[in-house]
Amino acid sequence: MRAWVLFSAVLWYLTGAGWQRSSERTGKGLIYGKPGHPVKIYVKLHHSSPILACMDFKRAKKETVDPTYSWIGPNEKPLTENNQINITKTGKLKMEDFQEALSGLYTCTLSYKTVKAETQEETVVKQRYDFMIFAYREPDYSYQMAVRFTTKSCEGRYNDLLFRVLKKILDNLISDLSCHVVEPSYKCHFVKIPKHGLVHELFIAFQVNPFAPGWKGACNDSADCEDITNHNILQARDRIEEFFRSQAYIYYHDFNKTIPAMHFVDHSFQVVRMDSCRPGFGKNEGLHSNCASCCVVCSPGTFSPDVDVTCQSCVSIRVYGAKSCT
Structure with missing residues (x-):
């Protein structure tokens, strides 16, 4: 039986009839350096970096004589190729399976010669390019939701029964998605409705997150x-929204229909997305304006121990992605 049909039957059973309320980044292309200006780059955790060119766009359009390239990594040591780092003969750098520890300042020095045509005099020119590279991951989404139901009275057991039945139905509706309802609560208020006087309403709030018991089984080792x-x-959000939309349809598409005293208040459904970051990551719109919605790896001097959205200060930390202040 569809969830909204079952819930409608429960409402009729609980209270019978009542009055009716009217409804009124840069992709994985080539990224050039900028002389004198560090280029910020954000690489998704466990993904490949874009290709970094050891020259600026203007220089790339010109002939370059006897170029040599030297890359220095975040540990201030020359970069060498391995299974994660690839450096081409033309100085292009690409990293695979990017992880927190690969974050930091990457510096490339381009050396080349200019040759005077009339004298063949050679001059060595050096140019430095800085790239600040940060690992990031998408925030974990959850949703804070709120709805309202009319009720006959703020006293009695029916309000609590409605609340428990609603939570159970919503949990069943999204259980196959490894999502569940958490932190549910309700309060009863009396509300002055224009042209209808005072009515009692239940203000119900709850959060929905994707971490029901066994949720890691849905990851498939990803x-x-x-x-x-x-x-x-x-x-899960879409299913719950459709559930309450169905409630409104049942009770409000026919204004002559008698409806239960306890019923969904049309247009009362509200939903707000709540973001959280995994330990070692956080949001900082000021520092990472080009990736403001991302959970960016915590920089040295900061850490994040839990599913917060900010990195906290800790002067003793010297690494990226710290999860504790030690």
């Missing part, structure tokens, strides 16, 4: 499980 959990929570 390194980017937030892509899967975020996809699931978006589906």
Whole structure:
């Protein structure tokens, strides 16, 4: 039986009839340096970096004689090729399976010669390019939701029964997505409705997140499980929204229909997305304006121990992605 049909039957059982309320980044292309200006780059965790060119765009359009390239990594040591780092003969750098520890300042020095045609005099020119590279991951989504239901009275057991039945139905509606309802609560208020006087209403609030027991089983060993959990929570949001839309349709598409005393208040459904970051990551719109919605790896001097959205200060930390202040 569809969830909204079942819930409608429960409402009729609880209270019978009542009055009716009217409804009124840069992709993976080539990235050039900028002389005198560090270029910020954000690479998704466990993904490949874009290709970094050891020259600026203006120089790339010109002939370059006897070029040599020297890359220095975040540890201030020359970069050497390995299974994660690839440097071409033309000085292009690309990194695979990017991780927190690869974040930091990358410096490339381009050396080349200028040759005077009339004298063949050679001059060596050196130019430095800085790239600040940060690992990031998508935030984990959850949704804060609120709805309202009319009720006969703020006293009695029916309000609590409605609340528990609603939570159970919503949990069942999204359980196959490894999502669940958490932190549910309700309060009863009396509300002055224009032309109708005072009515009692239940103000119900709850949060939906994609971390129901066993949620890791949906990841299928994926390194980017937030892509899967975020996809699931978006589906859960849509299902819950459709559930309440169906409630409104049942009771409000026919204004002559008698409806239960306890029923969904049309247009009362509200939803707000709440973001959180994994430990070692946080948001900082001022520092990372080009990736403001991202959870960016915590820089040295900061850490994030839990699913907060900011990195906290800790002067003793010297690494990227710290999860504790030690």
